[in-house]
Amino acid sequence: MKKLCITIVAMLAFMIFPIISLAVEYDIEKTDIHAYLQSDGNIQVEETHTYAFDGDFNGITRTLIAKKGTEIQDMKATENGKALNVEQEDNLYKVHRKGTDETVTIDLTYTIINGVEVYADMAQFYWPFFDQSNESDYNNLNIYIHPPKPTRDVEFIGYDSAWDTGKVDKDGVVHFAMGHVSSGEKGDVRVAYDSSLFTGASSAGDKSIRQEILSDIEKKEAEIAAFNKRKELFHRIAPFVIVGFALYLLSLMMRRSQYKRQIKSELERQFVDSFFVPKTGLSMPATIQYMNNGVLDTHALTAALLDLVRKGYVKENDQETFVVVNRKTDHEHEQILLTWLFDIIGKNGTFRLTDLETYTKNKNNHESYQKYFANWKKSVKREVDAKELYEKRDNTRMTVGLSSLILLPFIILFGIHELYGWMLAAIVLAGYVIVFAIIDKRKTVEGANIKAQWERFEVKFADLVPTEWNEWLDDDQKRAFIYGLGRNNHTIQKKSKTLMEHVPQYNQLNHNSGTNMLLFLMIASSAHTHFDKAEAATMPNISTGSGGTPGAGGGVGGGGGGSGAF
Template sequence: MKKIASICMILVLIVLFPIQVFAVDFTIEKTRIDAYLQQDGTVEVTESHTYQFDDDFNGITRTIIPKEGSTVEKFSASENGSSLEFELEDGNTYKVYREGDSGETITFDLTYTIQDGMEIYNDVAQFYWPFFDKSNESDYEELDVFIHPPQTTSNVIALGYDEAQQTAETANDGVVHFDMGRVKSDRNGDIRVAYPQELFPAASLTDNQSVREDILAEQQRLKDERAAFQDRQEKISDFAPYILGAFAILFLVLIWSAWRSHQVKKIEAERMYPEHTLVPKEVMSTPATILYMQSMPQNAYLVTAALLDLVRKKYVKQEDQNTFTVQQRNTEHSHEAFLISWLFDKIGKNGTFHTEDLEAYTNEKSNHKIFHEDMQTWSGMVANEMEGHNLKEKKTKQKWATGLVALLMIPFAIISGIHQLFVWMFAAITLFISLEAFALFYSPKTVKGIAIQNKWKAFQRNYPDTDVSKVKKWKDNDQLRAIIYAIGLNDKKMNKKSEQMINHLPAAQDSSHNISGLLVLSASVQQSFSQAEQTVSATTGSAGTGAGAGGGGGGSGAF
């Protein structure tokens, strides 16, 4: 059923998004556009697009969205002088057909005429046009646009917007070159060029007014804006090292202060909680200790360790390899009482729990949600015991203050990005993330928390290399705690040491008999809980348009 649903979803995506599904990997290495202005106000355009294909391909696309009041006509496409077939799709997109293989570099030559592309006024005639706009989905690695007047002139006004701003150069013959370089997708870049009106004697007036001064004012406005932008850019660059430096020092002070505090507490922990035995004293229950030492333990191993710990504490008795009975319900911790009720009353019956009961219980789909909720409730109660020992400091005021101060980096990063100071922008973002991470995740351990952690880490480190003869001298309770702790962590080296230890214990002793059956028992119980979780997880899912001048625009692509 899932496979059928997946196939249907893929088919829907193919129908709705055919271009995205079958996208061709390519690079437009070089684009040159020449616009030849005619005396009657039409514009003859030739475009040359050099594509580097990294996939097999069927052709290219060129979207040309004319401005309001103008039309695009006489479109044609060729390669090295040979005509290529094309079709108009969606009114503005031309699909040019030319099949090829991955690795080919092809130059496509396109020509078309823009009717009523010029705007004719009393004093000037302007060509104000977007050859691409923010709807374009492809990068141009190198883009050049040339505007050619009907005849030589030196009286030219040229300006560009967005990506075309400050890119215009006027030659002696009046040809304007917009050297845009690399232009990313989703960008606007309108070009605007004005020539004397008398160069277009066959063109009809668009509007009976003079606009030369307005265009010159617009040109000056853009220059002033650019100068102001550069001035702000320079000032921000001057102040950025001091602003970011102060925040960097703040972050380093926080890190140093946290490290220094931890070192002092480590010394205090050794003084207040001296330990002379390999197995640490029992401060918390075994499940809570495992949860503290391994913040995301596997539930199956944690529950297995918890059940075995109930056996160790004689709350539960092991009747055989797969059967347990309740002996005592007056437990030390609330999560122990909940575990007994869950396993021996809800899953088992009348205070008896068989590992087969778990499989029978989880085979009923109606029990899956309840099983998952009970597991979450029990693990939450274990976490509550751990938190009740105050093993971590809250540091609420410090964390809130750090988080609020870090927010000051957001406006600075935005301002730096707007002013194209990307190094400072990334530095501000890095500091913001670092400070916010400190505020979110800094939870220093108390002296007690450090002491517990260090003692159990030392145990984990030393236990696999401890001589069996020394382990045999431990109290039975310590031996059991060591084995159960290793089982809960699912630590292979520690479990191997437990096996070695059990193999050397004398079988005649009752306590040793209980210990020797522990690993076999744990494997059976853990397998039952793992299978139950997999069964439940399978059901509950609990496992881990034109935006350029006058509405025009366009773009390029391939298929």
């Protein structure tokens, strides 16, 4: 699980950080948009955008997606009256203006052809100046709609982000003071004036639209009233939902605590504190897997190779070369390791550490390498599982994990109704329940006993003196070293090296095994380096790309747009 988490984090970092490093940092401090409706049905638009840049930049962008039946023409850009170069890529306009750490104000002008729809009673300008594809926040957005000439006959409505932001002045100019608008939001504006003001525009139909606009306003007000009523209801029931689920989680934790106390009591009754390296009936790779919470990495792989040497299945000719002398192993994972290292990577029962580099240089071998590594891990896990060191309660844990789904509808409803505090509380509770279900693997008495013995060994080994070490059997010394290596326990590894250096006999061949313990130490260092390189070489490559295209238009009539920089 630990290795998986590290891999996921690395993948996300690989994908995200290159994008961040290339992005332009900016804030759009203020945007004013003035739309001047003409009597011929066209609209002259003037936009003023104030950008505050942090770092280098090349200019700003403006996406303008015309509604069906309309067209955008004559895009121009200026700064303090000075014309700027505008590059068009479909619906995207790139205004070139280089600089560093500046606040710039750029004016854009363009014409919307046939933007006014003339009906029997009124003519409307119904337009999305931005939509969900907009990639930037507008910190202070104002949209002004100007009639061809002053009038008091006006109807208007703003949708989504523009709702309830509009006001009309005495000349009929409608101001949508939208303030802060986050990226990914839309906010269409709709303003209608008497159709007689647009004598030069073609008719869009004989229907009347005043009542349609008024009905939209009434409908929106009714929706808001109903929304507020539901919001109040969920606000009242939220405490009961959250407190009730919190009590449920507390009961789960109390039951787990009670079980742990029972196991601890039984463990205290059975536990025998041994001074020597524990003998628990598990192989060294299985012991490392169990004590390492299921993780087997290249340290464990190195330890497994040394364990084959310790058990006499493999003989080392030197610190780089190993030969199989006995294939009648005790465990399946030892057979897999022998086949993998001595027959697949090595040849004819001989394995040299340099074979790893030769084998992994061929990319065709990468999948095979990872497959054998995975099969070895699975086989070690099967040995641990067969020992039944954990209570069999997968179904219970699954049920507990799935119980978090009870909160899912409430999380959605709280979010929809803007009860963000209660939504966050529900998310946290659901997350705690899921995590609890994942980690609630309860050890049996035997499992707890094995863990306690090895944990006690780690503590006592740190205080071991050379005279005590010298009294240990050669096999215990090697198992202690292999355990520390497999778990990447620096304290045990450093202590083992210190003990070897302080006992002169280990500078000579040990009389019990014929294996020099200092050579054992050198083998471990060299083998781990080679396994580490092989693992890195055979890991799948992850390639990513980034890019962007103008939005498809999520506003009314397929129109839309947004702002950005480059």
